[in-house]
Amino acid sequence: MTIQTPPDPTAAELAKHLPAAITRYLREADPQHKANAHDLLSAFAADATVVDNGNTYTGHDEIHRWRETEASEYTYTVEISHVEKLNDTQYAVANHLEGDFPGGVVDVIYRFTLADGLITRLEIAP
Template identity: 80%
Template sequence: MAKHLPRAIMRYLREADPQHKANAHDLLAAFAPDATVIDDDGRTYTGHDEILRWRASEGTEYTYTVEVSHVEKFDDTHYVVTNHLEGDFPGGVVDIIYRFTLADGLITKLEIAP
C-alpha cells in the first residue's frame, strides 16, 4: 500500500519508524527547508533545525511497532497516511494520521493527529 507513495513521504515514514536506525540527513532530505510540522500535541515546528529537534525528542520514551494501515491520495500534492502503532505506551494501541502537503517532491507541511 505505501509503496505507491511519493519518495519524500516514503523517506519520512522509513526514518520515523522506531525499528529503523534514523538518519538525520535522510529525514531532513524529505522536507523543504521551510517546511512546517504540526505534531499531535498541536505544537508547530518550522524549518530543518526545529524539525530535527522535534524528531530527536519524539518516540524515545516508548517502544512500539508501526504499520501503514491506510493511504489516501487527494491529488499529487496532498496525501493522508494512517499508521497503526502498538507498544508499551499508555493504551498500547493507536492509529496516527499523517496529512502531507508536497511541493517540488518535498514535504512542505506535515500535520499529525491521533
C-alpha cells in the same frame, strides 16, 4: 483517489504508491529502522512545518529536535493501514501504533503536503 488496500497490506505494498519524499520520511521515522537525521530531513523542504500533539515545528532544526525528543520518547511499532491520495499535492497515510506510550495503542493519520518533491507540511493526528 483511494489507493486500494490489499487484505494483508505490507508497508512496502502501500508505500510504492507514495511519492519518494513520503516514502523516505516513513522509512527514516520508523522506530525499527536506524534513523539517519540527514536522510529524514532531506524529505522536508527547508521551511517545512510539522504539527504533532498540539505543537508546531518549523524548519529543519526544529523538526530534527522534534524527532530526537518527543517523537522518540517511546518504543513502538508502526503499521501502515491505509494510503490515500487526496489531490496532486496531498496524501493521507493511516498508521496503527502499538507501544509503551500511554494507552499502548493508537491509530493516527499522517497528512502530508508536498511541493517540488518535498514535504512542506506534515500533520499527525488521530
